[in-house]
Amino acid sequence: MMLHQIEFLIEGYLLPPTIGRLQVSEKLILERVWRRGSEYLLSHEPADYAIAYVGVATPKEAHFFLIARDYLDFFLLIYSLASGQPVTTTMGIGTTLNDLSSLGAERISFPNFEKIHVLGEYTENFLSKPILDAKERFLQLLPDRQRIMENPLGLALRYYYYAVLASRRRLEDAVIHLMIAAEVLLCERDDKKTKTLSSRLSTLIAENEKEKTEVSKKMRKLYGLRSGIVHGGGKRPSLGDTKTLFNYIRRAIERCLSLRYLSKKEVLAELDKAQEEEVKSKA
16 A cells, blocks of 8 residues: 545635644544735735645555545535535645655645644634534544445535535525535426425524525525526525525535434435324324
8 A cells, every 4th residue: 555645726615724734534634825926916815725635545556646536536525515605626746655644744735835834722713613613523533434425414514615605706606506516415307396395494494483484485495496597597596595595405405414224215204204204193
């Protein structure tokens, strides 16, 4: 087996000013950097950058770049879910390591970026909370990464991430991606989408009967908004509607992550059963 270090440049808000370097796991280290010369650029939104060092052990013939990207992508999907922040990555150069303890000790690529030194130790405040929450959730889910990414839950995570990226440009695209994530989690091929989606979503995430009614009603409206966008002639989604949909789908994904040992078919069966029992109790 060969041990490799692969470096990725990440653009977007990932590490806050209070954290210069974060060891996420034994195979992943994040380090805040800045691009030399960027202080002279006229911009109202200066870009945030980080370098990700990913360590992977592979047979000599294995494609270690892809293995490293899959590992980092899983962390960034969890980070996006936890923070609502979009990030993009660029792959750098790979090099060999003697052992994982030397991961991140030396950078090979991205020579135009310099490390940001942070004085003292970071504190767990509102700035550091998103990345620390993401780290904790990532480590909890890491043993089940393959199970998650190979079933519909992994696809839902990806479309949630696409929605976060799209929300910075067009709310319409964010709504479409979020609805795809919802359908991936909660719909089967022949389902009547609006009714089925609103019923199952409300059963999955609502905390009480009042909220269940609100979620079901609101989701029907939001799905109509999505249909208008896709088929033409629909109105532009409001920021408030988009935020509501983000909240619903994030909670649905989180709930399904807690049920990750069940198949999609088993989850849907449990939701439908709960809905049927509720109807019977009201009869």
